[in-house]
Amino acid sequence: MATRRVRRPTETTMLDLLRSSGHLSRVELAALSGRTQPAVTPVIKGLIGEGLVREAGIERISRGKPRRLLGLVPDAWYAVGVQVDRTSSAIVVIDFAGRQVAGTRLQGSGNASPQTTVAGLVDHVRDVLASAGVPHEQVLGAGLVTHGPQDRERGVLLTAQPTPQWSGFPLAATFSDGLGLPTLLENDATAAAIAEQWGGSVPVDTFGVLYMATGIGGGVVVDREPYRGRASNALEIGHISLDRSGPPCVCGSRGCVQELASPVAVVAAAFRQAATAHRLGLRGTPGDVLADFERIARAARDGDRTATTLLEASADHLAAAAVTLANLFDLATFVLAGPAFATAGPLYRARIEATLRAEVLSRDLITPDVLVSTNTSTAAALGGALHVLRTLPPRPADGAVPLTTTPPTATSPTTASPTPTDRPAVPAFSTGAP
Numbered sequence: 001m002a003t004r005r006v007r008r009p010t011e012t013t014m015l016d017l018l019r020s021s022g023h024l025s026r027v028e029l030a031a032l033s034g035r036t037q038p039a040v041t042p043v044i045k046g047l048i049g050e051g052l053v054r055e056a057g058i059e060r061i062s063r064g065k066p067r068r069l070l071g072l073v074p075d076a077w078y079a080v081g082v083q084v085d086r087t088s089s090a091i092v093v094i095d096f097a098g099r100q101v102a103g104t105r106l107q108g109s110g111n112a113s114p115q116t117t118v119a120g121l122v123d124h125v126r127d128v129l130a131s132a133g134v135p136h137e138q139v140l141g142a143g144l145v146t147h148g149p150q151d152r153e154r155g156v157l158l159t160a161q162p163t164p165q166w167s168g169f170p171l172a173a174t175f176s177d178g179l180g181l182p183t184l185l186e187n188d189a190t191a192a193a194i195a196e197q198w199g200g201s202v203p204v205d206t207f208g209v210l211y212m213a214t215g216i217g218g219g220v221v222v223d224r225e226p227y228r229g230r231a232s233n234a235l236e237i238g239h240i241s242l243d244r245s246g247p248p249c250v251c252g253s254r255g256c257v258q259e260l261a262s263p264v265a266v267v268a269a270a271f272r273q274a275a276t277a278h279r280l281g282l283r284g285t286p287g288d289v290l291a292d293f294e295r296i297a298r299a300a301r302d303g304d305r306t307a308t309t310l311l312e313a314s315a316d317h318l319a320a321a322a323v324t325l326a327n328l329f330d331l332a333t334f335v336l337a338g339p340a341f342a343t344a345g346p347l348y349r350a351r352i353e354a355t356l357r358a359e360v361l362s363r364d365l366i367t368p369d370v371l372v373s374t375n376t377s378t379a380a381a382l383g384g385a386l387h388v389l390r391t392l393p394p395r396p397a398d399g400a401v402p403l404t405t406t407p408p409t410a411t412s413p414t415t416a417s418p419t420p421t422d423r424p425a426v427p428a429f430s431t432g433a434p
Helices: 009-021 026-033 037-049 114-132 171-179 188-199 257-261 263-271 274-279 286-301 305-329 341-359 379-391
Strands: 053-059 067-072 078-084 088-095 100-107 139-146 183-187 207-212 216-222 333-337 369-372 428-431
Touching: 009 026, 009 037, 009 053, 009 067, 009 188, 009 379, 026 037, 026 067, 037 053, 078 114, 078 188, 078 379, 088 114, 088 379, 100 114, 114 171, 139 171, 139 188, 139 379, 171 183, 183 188, 183 379, 188 207, 188 216, 188 333, 188 379, 207 305, 216 257, 216 305, 257 263, 257 305, 263 274, 263 286, 263 305, 274 305, 286 305, 286 341, 305 333, 305 341, 333 341, 341 369
Parallel strands: 078 139, 139 183, 207 333, 333 369
Antiparallel strands: 053 067, 078 088, 088 100, 100 428, 207 216
């Protein structure tokens, strides 16, 4: 069977720069990549030969010869990103230039088994691809994005969340077999960081990401690359202990950020004020956590003082974790991403930024800034898809999907596709581009 070669670093760099900048000349690519033009030229020639890059016009300059601009070929390949959480999920399809061409938002896994959840997601991905008119054979692969901790090489979760069945389940392999495409498992906060670096509007190359869905995670990009640590389970800021005598956490510690600041904690705090929960129409079920949090956020936006106080308490705990992250990694810029920030983002941004500017050690050298992602609800799914484009080279000409020659974090199809037996596990609550 034909094999897939691993993309070389210089190729990845050229494609990244073109994907984030649009059109660049060879001179600009050399300057931005820190390489010489003679080193860049053969790489670009090869990418043009593969049908990934094309000339896109002429740039006229005041002195010297006009420069030929280069750009990516958008329909050369596509990638799928799938983010799954207990209470919400999202699917996006992006073209080779990184632009979203289709997507849908879904309910989360709830307490469903991983087998049922994966089967439903595979079915939805097929529908999204078909609705967008994207041929299956032009899809490089899928990025499957979940909470951590993970073993990315084996494609499994290392936690019994949302239920014990998920721990150690071959998540990436099962998804890959069902969809018939190579699948990369990625952490949600890291994926969101990738999306902000290569598909967002962050003006710097080193920054932190605070990701909040049902739980809380963190990511750091250093010189345009996500920091992964030893086993890609770094920056679990949801498990920084802020109060050693606080409530117990599933990780085994006490008073963790996740127990004090997550949407679960905010909704629980609202229910301790029964009148508030009733007035805001909160439902209080595990599957409604993000919906309840959104009700609180909208009430705060509309001036409800009790709702505002609930969110401010959460934001202050998250800010304390952000200060720790800033001091450890010498960060001056943070991005808030994840579905929990869809409405609450501006309030959290103001509280966290104020704390960073008052407490970070390097504040006198550079003023910290906090931004809200332009794709709060889909940042992780977009990052999963971009991770595929950055990692997996095009398949061989015969279209074969290799078994074991993908990068070590990729999982490719090895068995027949399972039958999607229970699609309602992840019903769509909206369709079209999220």
